[in-house]
Amino acid sequence: MNRKHFLSSILTAGAGLPALQSLAAIGAAAAPAAKEPLVPPYLRPGDTIGITCPAGYIKRDEIQAAIRIMERWGFNIRIGKTVGARDYSFGGTDTERWQDMQAMLDDNNIKAIMCGRGGYGTARIIDKLDFSKFRNKPKWVIGFSDATVLHCHISRHFGIASLHSKMCNSFPDDFNKSEPIVQDTIMSIYQALTGKKMQYSAAPDPNNRKGTARGVLTGGNLSIIQSMSATDSEIDTNGKILFLEEVGEYLYSLDRMLGTLQRSHKLDNLAGLIIGGFNRIKPDDPGEEFGKSVYDLVLEKVKDFRYPVCFNFPVGHQKNNYALKCGMMHTLSVDDNNVSLKE
Structure with a gap:
């Protein structure tokens, strides 16, 4: 493109389309x-984004680029307990991943949840999650690939919007030196989270x-x-x-x-x-x-x-x-x- x-x-805003x-x-x-869709509140400077690993594992140093960029956008970052955890290919045991995601769903101070990476594993914990607090106070859930489980489950049961996008492992180490297409796709996350059409x-x-x-x-x-x-x-x-x-x-x-x-x-x-x-x-x-x-x-x-x-x-x-x-x-x-x- x-x-x-x-x-x-x-x-x-309002750019014209063909008739x-x-x-x-x-x-x-x-x-x-x-x-009518239920739209979580769009993010403002000072809001907190939580990072968790409901599927595959990711090392703490592998999310540092994402943290730097999102902090530059004006957001605070909460690192979940599953970041850096590992149980074979998973970001911690099923119980650890479930509890970490549950804590972020329930924490009213967290306004968006970004998956550290994809892989496999969300289907192993989805039925254990309690979305009652999330349903009453929606927040943006961010990711793609294995995070498709979350998008489909949330849409089916609650009609709440979520964000299909790149995750922490896709943020470039040096944003200014990255390819234009990489910069654009990363910036599209910011645009979406802050309410741009x-x-x-x-x-x-x-x-x-x-x-x-x-x-x-x-x-x-x-x-x-x-x-x-x-x-x-x-x-x-x-x-x-x-x-x-x-x-x-x-x-x-x-x-x-x-x-x-x-x-x-x-x-x-x-x-x-x-x-x-x-x-x-x-x-x-x-x-x-x-x-x-x-x-x-x-x-x-x-x-x-x-x-x-x-x-x-x-x-x-x-x-x-x-x-x-x-x-x-x-x-x-x-x-x-x-x-x-x-x-």
Whole structure:
């Protein structure tokens, strides 16, 4: 995505979009009326962000860059007990990770919770968490990848917005010397947390399906979403704009996961579909070539529906992973010349 275009769009309130076609004109499925989202208070200077590890472990020195940058933004930082803790691949035992997250959910002085990193492990503790205080006094929960569990669970049960974005392990050691795309994506976290209306654009793709849709934004990592099927954290996609991203999978595995979404009717009544980065796809074994691309897999799963679909959106396990407000109303516009997503 063009950096200049991104900066002008994210910082200019009310930046114009192409005239929106009516849903009827493009033949999109009518989406049910969405409930007004519950938005946690946006952060102000002096507010506290807690850092915890509900999934994989991270060393204390590996969060120092994130601390420096967020303190420069004017926030205080509370380091959780799981930062620096380790139980094999996890950031502490299940009990330690659950208790650390619970403490941050319950602490009224903490206004946002950032996951130290992804990996795996949130699903092991999600059912132990008590969200009653969080529900009464919402706060921003920040992360992606394995944090998809938190985004989907919170949205399904409480309708509270959360932030799908980079985590501590993605902050550069020297912000001023980092690549422009890295600077932009990190700054998008600040913009989102402080209440800026988010707007993104992506290059057109010949495989895109044109149209305009409005709905609550939901989604995240495909394998995590698929793994939550038939659980208490199962994603609710009805009438929503769904975004998906994935990394390090075989094509046949992607087909299986997308097939699960199709067979469980998670793709039936979307307002729109956003496909982000599907990166580092594993090569087929010789003689076991799958014979289909990611484009093929997605388009065959949604061929019976008429909502807009876009590919290569700047979200996922990649440098251009911008902050997205899950649970908030957005407008997706896909045409021959551009793709835009506007809060």
